[in-house]
Amino acid sequence: MHDYSVFGVDFTSAPRRAKPIRVAGGRRHGAVMRLDGLEALDSLDAFSAWLxxxxxxxxGLDLPFGLPRELVAHLGWPTDYAALMAHYAGLDRADIRARFAAFCDARPAGAKFAHRACDGPAGSSPSMKWVNPPVAWMLHAGVPRLISAGVHLAGHLAGDESRVALEAYPGLLARELIGRRSYKSDTKAAQTPERLIARKDIVDALEQGRTRLGLRLKLSHAQRDELVADASGDSLDAVLAMVQAGWAAQQPRYGWPEAVDPVEGWIVSAEPQRASA
Structure with missing residues (x-):
């Protein structure tokens, strides 16, 4: 693919004006990833229109595209990806919560959730989690809209190959840059100077290209100030996802390992060899 746009999407399953879906858009030129601008989508219909x-x-979208195969097999759900997502989309949240809770209740403490193969390397939450963060609802709200829009879900489901959607996880790249330091909060009281400094450190590292992805982020002064000032971290997360997508766009198979279960999928830039670490 030549001369294409790159987007990063910080997704929420219940967008509203005060907490929209944030989209970072830009272009990759060699080793430079330029941010062109940020958008706010304050409804799921606006997200569908954007797609x-x-x-x-x-x-690169910050929401899970797949479910743990162990969970799917236990529940007797379809193992064909399109059929599985259609089945999942057809259930209401109360039903999903009840099924997932029953699955967890039957398991020992410390191993309540089923995990995807990418969760370990990426440090991501299980895609069946319905609270803190409610990623199961993000999958429920987001993936059916991706499928309906006919985009190409690389590794999962063929679609329009000029519109490619990949699962990103900003936390993976943020941890590479600042370790376990917290850099965001939706709670006013927790929007501390320490978190502001952490956001500034992430932006500095991205601009200097201090990541294993080999990309430098190009920002204007106003963009830099905006990313640091957004205490929710949503704008910065969208940019981190954009950088991950910019890297993946020029990798074989978008950076996926050789053998990935299409029911589960993969988080771009997660390193499979670290799965057992």
Whole structure:
């Protein structure tokens, strides 16, 4: 794919004006990833409309695209990806919560949730979690809209290959840059100077290209100030996802390992060899 746009999407399953879906858009030029701008989508319908924009583009979205195969097999759900997502979309949240809770209740403490193979290397939450963070609802709200929009879900489901959607996880890249330091909060009282400094350190590291992804982020002064000032971290998360997508766009198979279960999927830039660490 040549001369394409790159997007990063910080997704929420219940967007509203005060907490929209944040989209970072830019372009990759060699080792430089330039941020062109940020958008706010304050409804799921606005997200669907955004997905319909013509390609070519590659987007990294911060929401899970798959479920743990162990969970799917236990529940007797379809193991074909399209059929599985149609089944999942057809259930209401109360039903999903009841099924997932029953699964967890039957398991020992410390191993309540089923995990995908990418969770260990990425340090991500299990995609069946319905609270803190409610990623199961993000999958429920987001993936059916991706499928309906006909985008290409690389590794999962063929679609319009000029519009490619990849699962990103900003926390993976943020941890590489600042370790376990917290850099965001939606709670006013927790929007501390320490978290502001952490956001500034992430932005500095991205601009200097201090990541194993080999990309430098190009920002204007105003963009830099905006990313640091957004105490929720949503704008910065969208940019981190954009950088991950920019890296993946020029990798074989978008950076996925050789053998990935399409029911589960993969988080771009997670390193499979660290799965047992």
């Amino acid at each position: 319909a924009r013509p390609g070519p583009w590659v987007a």
